Amino acid sequence: MKIDRRQFVSGAAIGAAALATPSLLRAQGAPIKIGEINSYTSQPAFLKPYRQGWELAQEQINAAGGVLGRKIETLFRDDAGKPEDSVRLAGELINAEKVDLLSGGFLSNVGLAIADYALQNKRLYVASEPLSDAIVWAKGNRYTFRLRPSTYMQAAMLVEEAAKLPAKKWAIVAPNYEYGQSAAKWFKELLKKARPDVEFVAEQFPALGRIDAGATVQAIEAAKPDAIFNVTFAADLANFVRQGNTRGLFEGRAVASMLTGEPEYLDPLGAEAPVGWIVTGYPQADIQTPDHVKFREAYRAKYNDYPRLGSVVGFDTMNAIAAGIAKAGTTENEKLVDALKGLKFTSAFGPVEFRASDHQATLGAYVGKTAVKNGKGVMVDWRYADGAKYLPSDAEVKALRPAG
Template structure:
């Protein structure tokens, strides 16, 4: 079943509240809404989560104006903060399912939180569409029938930047990553993949500061002492800003190749300002360089409605709503098993192209942009950026079968 299509005309209608973008023969959705329980780190990770929420609402409003889902029912996301801890998130998820009467769960940001909600979904036999958590445990060793992940995980994004470094000469590598599930998963994947791109590469130093509490001076000092040729960085948010500032001051990045996950995303690039490093190979989102017509229409609508430029979270939020609408239209039911079955190999045409939810490991093929950091004026962005289709970076099927529990 075709997913929700976002045209330029309907984009502008959504941005201004004008109903001119309705598809022929469709009236605005009516009746009892289909509720999705969306929990996320809106307080702690607001830079990413609030643009994500904004874009979900933009997409939902347009979907409902165009006739809704499942033959005319409105779609509704019920947003809650997950407390950024596994215990709080599980309590919020229970409340969304019971008191709010949501058909299924979506969202979460931190990987350990996502794993906790995934475990709850498996116990309760309720669908959970994990949108942001990047740990590969969600789709591999701790995968289950009821959990699906939309965004490219740590293996996929690490493979993207490692392959971009193919042919480079850096042999001695240092790793810096937050000391929790996401950082550990990314580091493990880097160790596994770097040798295929740079034969003879070795790890000479590893630093794992606590999330949100990086001692930038000590971390930079330890990395510099190891004298690496290259650095694999997985820090993000305020930790990244502190690390870059200290690294620039001490010259850590001079004449060194840096591979960095997420750094090219506006959420993390903007706070760096004119301290943005030059030449890092990163994953990110250079929104101002995207030329695809549906995506440009999305950008126009987002800017018109929120008086701001989109972030990477905005893209994820919009695609989330598109995939949810596509799934509900195919299932034509809010019964859990029907929705789970509908997600298996479900293709959706989105603002980043086709996204398919692979049945083998419940991983979406959504990709991201890969390029190099560059300072333009007083703001960092990406150069030589290209969209890396996630379908080309999935785990090999034999590795999935070996790692994933049978269900």
């Protein structure tokens, strides 16, 4: 659902003018403040483009008159990938800076920490990137919403393709924290459901950012799997790919890999990028839908660069928040929370909705295969997987999520 901000602001101003006091009018003219917490120094490959996408959307919104006649202002804070720092920063933003809501989060353990703060303090938190299913299911709460397709959703997308392979013996490599554990759990469960004949013969869970890639590759090779499910990303992924290439791990083996098709992680590999892996990602140069073309051209015009997946996530999170405020007609916390339930808005990938049942957005992901063209890793044979098709029903969610 597209929102004409000028029409909304005009109508709201006419309706409120007769009743508003001078002090209220001054308050209405003050900027809407968003507290944005993220792991900028620990995950720069994703979060520099993320912030650029966010700032592009904010600039567009403010240039169109803001929301409710008020400009949006974002206070960015760096949690350095530490859950304890994210909670401290959330408290400072709410209590000292008087922000209207919280947003952000990259690592799943950080996102869960902010979500718990949101619950304890009854303040809205729009989680942009953390992929843990617990954020909207096992530890879901009234005050937390999440934009990106979760580990369950992306595992389901990959399983759809992996189940078609002749491979029966699988190995798993994933970072040893919430995201990696969740992704591995769902891939195993969903693949076994689709293919009862498969077995998992090896699992490697290296520490995030500290993979011993040589030892990991050696352990997987020793198990002689037919295929591998990979969940590593960033520097861990690069090390795993390079050691795997050197030691021949991927020769004659299928690989299904979460996030690997995102430019943030594919670009640094250059000509060393894997070939033929089944991945979720973002083939930005080839997507020609009207919403994406408009976004990509605006991003290029502002930054003289192409967008990454982080750019999309930042852009969409900012626009989702603005749409929610417009729908609520206020920044009052409880009304804003109610407005986000079932909220429909337009993302760079097309129409998206925050489901009322679990506060998970229906944003999808692109699924395809990796290839190397002109010395650079790319996605080929891709399709857009609509997130709404990879989520449990509202009835199933009741068993996964606490009330509230």
